[in-house]
Every structure is written in structure tokens, then in C-alpha cells.
Amino acid sequence: xxxxxxxxxxxxxxxxxxxxxxxxxxxxxxxxxxxxxxxxxxxxxxxxxxxxxxxxxxxxxxxxxxxxxxxxxxxxxxxxxxxxxxxxxxxxxxxxxxxxxxxxxxxxxxxxxxxxxxxxxxxxxxxxxxxxxxxxxxxxxxxxxxxxxxxxx
Amino acid sequence: xxxxxxxxxxxxxxxxxxxxxxxxxxxxxxxxxxxxxxxxxxxxxxxxxxxxxxxxxxxxxxxxxxxxxxxxxxxxxxxxxxxxxxxxxxxxxxxxxxxxxxxxxxxxxxxxxxxxxxxxxxxxxxxxxxxxxxxxxxxxxxxxxxxxxxxxxxxxxxxxxxxxxxxxxxxxxxxxxxxxxxxxxxxxxxxxxxxxxxxxxxxxxxxxxxxxxxxxxxxxxxxxxxxxxxxxxxxxxxxxxxxxxxxxxxxxxxxxxxx
Ligand code: SF4
Ligand code: FES
Numbered sequence: 001x002x003x004x005x006x007x008x009x010x011x012x013x014x015x016x017x018x019x020x021x022x023x024x025x026x027x028x029x030x031x032x033x034x035x036x037x038x039x040x041x042x043x044x045x046x047x048x049x050x051x052x053x054x055x056x057x058x059x060x061x062x063x064x065x066x067x068x069x070x071x072x073x074x075x076x077x078x079x080x081x082x083x084x085x086x087x088x089x090x091x092x093x094x095x096x097x098x099x100x101x102x103x104x105x106x107x108x109x110x111x112x113x114x115x116x117x118x119x120x121x122x123x124x125x126x127x128x129x130x131x132x133x134x135x136x137x138x139x140x141x142x143x144x145x146x147x148x149x150x151x152x153x
Numbered sequence: 154x155x156x157x158x159x160x161x162x163x164x165x166x167x168x169x170x171x172x173x174x175x176x177x178x179x180x181x182x183x184x185x186x187x188x189x190x191x192x193x194x195x196x197x198x199x200x201x202x203x204x205x206x207x208x209x210x211x212x213x214x215x216x217x218x219x220x221x222x223x224x225x226x227x228x229x230x231x232x233x234x235x236x237x238x239x240x241x242x243x244x245x246x247x248x249x250x251x252x253x254x255x256x257x258x259x260x261x262x263x264x265x266x267x268x269x270x271x272x273x274x275x276x277x278x279x280x281x282x283x284x285x286x287x288x289x290x291x292x293x294x295x296x297x298x299x300x301x302x303x304x305x306x307x308x309x310x311x312x313x314x315x316x317x318x319x320x321x322x323x324x325x326x327x328x329x330x331x332x333x334x335x336x337x338x339x340x341x342x343x344x345x346x347x348x349x350x351x352x353x354x355x356x357x358x359x360x361x362x363x364x365x366x367x368x369x370x371x372x373x374x375x376x377x378x379x380x381x382x383x384x385x386x387x388x389x390x391x392x393x394x395x396x397x398x399x400x401x402x403x404x405x406x407x408x409x410x411x412x
Contacts, residue, residue: 041378115339
């Protein structure tokens with residue numbers, strides 16, 4: 001929290017004109033967060049570890065199939081994607097990847113915002129933006145995977 | 154200088170060929186003079202087997218009596234002189250000059266930097282406000298809690314039970330770990346490694362009966378889940394406590410709900 005330390009030239013700090021005081025962290029003020037008594041952070045932490053492990057398999061497999069095997073990236077076309085999504089296996093694969101990657105990344109960014117946003121308003125708006133983007137991407141992706149029609153022209 | 158310093162006894166430097174010349178570059182801050190901190194260099198002739206604390210004493214007693222720092226025992230027991238020396242948190246009283254200065258022809262090639270520990274409000278020079286640190290410490294109930302009648306004899310414990318928390322009994326509350334933690338730096342709300350170490354000391358004590366309460370406290374937003382396993386705390390601890398491991402053990406106890 002920025003604190004204004006500018007002052008008129010020549011006004012030395014003294015007992016009568018003390019230097020600005022910074023409120024130390026963890027002092028109990030009316031704004032101190034209340035204890036929540038939930039396991040939310042515990043589950044968040046566990047989710048990060050587990051989804052991370054699953055994502056390694058899902059994403060590396062995805063990259064291998066899309067970019068390396070069978071002619072590499074040049075084979076990717078509408079027909080290729082349509083062919084894969086004809087199988088429920090790849091639908092589930094892509095759906096799991098979408099959800100896990102978005103929630104994993106979203107939770108990671110939430111942590112970073114909590115750490116580095118100093119101002120309550122900044123924190124609120126950054127999180128609002130993050131949650132909107134996450135929900136939007138997850139819903140749109142899910143919709144596409146389930147309503148995909150290989151016959152559109 | 155306004156504050157008196159000791160008069161130098163005549164001939165004190167005689168026969169001083171074992172001494173080396175090193176520069177101490179110290180982060181000075183005096184809120185009554187300026188709201189900005191600044192670096193000040195002091196050149197000293199000092200025995201390389203002396204400690205950084207001896208260098209600070211020499212400066213305070215012989216060169217500039219206004220230099221302000223905390224120390225009490227001077228032997229690594231009280232935990233009052235944790236400071237950032239050459240960019241790392243250490244106890245000034247346990248850090249030898251020869252171990253941190255690169256010496257060439259009896260001179261240090263680079264200055265030894267000494268700063269206050271990070272993440273807490275600097276009050277003056279190397280003295281920081283430790284209140285938030287001790288507030289977090291008090292918050293984890295760092296004392297024995299039992300129920301029922303007092304036993305008429307001592308509370309017995311097997312060597313194996315004692316060994317579970319042996320490491321975390323060694324903490325001297327110097328704050329080297331907490332003030333090296335980037336999560337603590339960010340907003341100062343995180344309990345910090347030292348508080349968790351001292352919670353661990355009682356959570357895993359078979360004689361104590363309030364493990365649940367402490368785990369509940371550390372399960373909150375600013376508890377153990379903010380730990381990012383950076384290992385800065387383990388590197389910083391002058392007592393060699395495996396701080397990150399202790400934090401992980403608390404996390405595991407929370408996940409499995411078993412102490
Ligand atoms: S755990 Fe180590 S570094 Fe942290 S306060 Fe205790 S003694 Fe100091
Ligand atoms: S002065 Fe007591 S630990 Fe260094």
C-alpha cells in the first residue's frame with residue numbers, strides 16, 4: 001500500500017513532525033479477514049497437484065497426436081478434427097483437458113492475484129475478469145465439444 | 154558524531170598483520186532524518202576469523218555510535234540478530250568474515266552488504282518491527298494444551314514420539330525464515346514458516362491435545378496452503394531446521410486428518 005512520503009523541502013522529521021507510519025501487517029484492524037473455517041484452500045491445493053499430474057498425460061498425449069505423429073501439424077484439418085470427435089473417447093479426452101487446464105490455470109492465477117494485487121479494488125476486478133474469462137472459455141468449449149456437427153458446410 | 158564512541162587505546166593496531174581490510178556496506182535508515190534508506194560504507198581492519206557481528210560492534214563502538222542493530226547473546230542462541238548479509242538471511246553472530254568475504258592480498262575484493270531482514274517495517278538501520286512476526290507466532294497457540302486433571306507425575310513420552318518433533322524444537326524465533334519467504338513479502342498476511350514450525354512442534358507432540366485446533370488455524374486462507382515450497386526458509390534457518398519439510402508434514406496431517 002503506497003504511502004505518501006513526499007514533503008516540503010526543509011521540513012526535517014522530528015518528534016513533532018514524525019515520519020509517516022506504515023501499518024504493520026497482521027495487526028488486528030476492522031478490515032482484518034475473518035477466519036473462514038472451510039477446507040477450500042485444502043481442496044484447491046490438492047486439486048492443483050492432482051490435475052497437474054493428469055494434465056501432463058493429457059497435454060503431452062494431445063501434443064504428440066496433433067503435432068508429431070502421422071505427418072505432424074500439416075495433417076490437421078476440419079476432417080481430422082471431425083474424425084476424432086466422432087469418438088466419445090477423444091471427446092472425453094478433450095473435455096477433461098479443457099476443464100482441468102482452465103481450472104488449474106484459473107486457480108494458479110487466483111493465487112498470483114492474491115499475492116500481488118495490493119489494492120482491494122484491483123484484486124476484486126482482476127478476479128472478476130479472471131472468473132468471467134474462465135467460465136466463458138469452459139462453457140464455450142464444452143458447448144462446442146458436445147454440439148459439434150461434422151456436416152456443417 | 155553525536156553519540157560518543159570509545160577512545161581507541163594507543164597501540165591497539167600493533168602487530169596486526171593477521172588483520173584484513175574489508176568494507177561493510179550497511180543499509181542505514183533513520184526516520185528522524187530522512188524517509189529514505191541509503192547505503193553507507195565502513196572500512197575496517199578485522200581478523201577474518203571474527204564474525205560479522207564483531208565488525209558491527211567495531212563500527213558502533215569505534216567509528217559511528219549511531220549504528221543501530223539488535224543483538225543479545227552474540228552466540229546464536231537468542232535469535233535477535235538475524236539480518237540480510239550479502240543478500241542472504243543469516244545470524245550476524247554466526248557468520249564468519251572469512252566465509253563470506255573474498256579476500257585477496259589482505260583485502261576484501263567486494264564489500265560485505267548488511268541489510269535489515271525483508272518484509273517487515275524497518276524502524277531504524279537494521280532494526281525491524283517484529284510485532285507481526287510474533288503476532289503470527291502467538292496465533293498458532295505455541296504452548297502445551299491438555300485436558301482433564303493434571304497428572305501427579307511428569308508426562309511421559311517415548312523416545313520415538315519425542316523424535317517426531319525434535320527438529321522443530323530447535324527454533325530460536327530469529328525470523329530469518331519468515332523474512333526470506335516471498336509469500337510473506339507479498340502481503341505479510343501469510344503465517345510464515347516460523348509460526349508453522351512452532352505449530353508443528355506442538356501438533357506432533359504426543360502430550361499435547363490441541364493439534365486439531367492448530368491444524369484448523371493453519372488450514373485457513375493464510376495458513377500452510379499459501380506455501381509454494383520455495384525452500385528459502387530451509388536455506389535461511391541458522392539452526393538447520395528442515396522448515397519446508399515441517400510445513401509439508403502439517404499439510405499432510407491436514408489432508409489425511411491424522412497426526
Ligand atoms: S525456523 Fe529457523 S529461521 Fe525460522 S525462526 Fe526458527 S530458527 Fe529462525
Ligand atoms: S545475538 Fe543472539 S543469536 Fe545472534
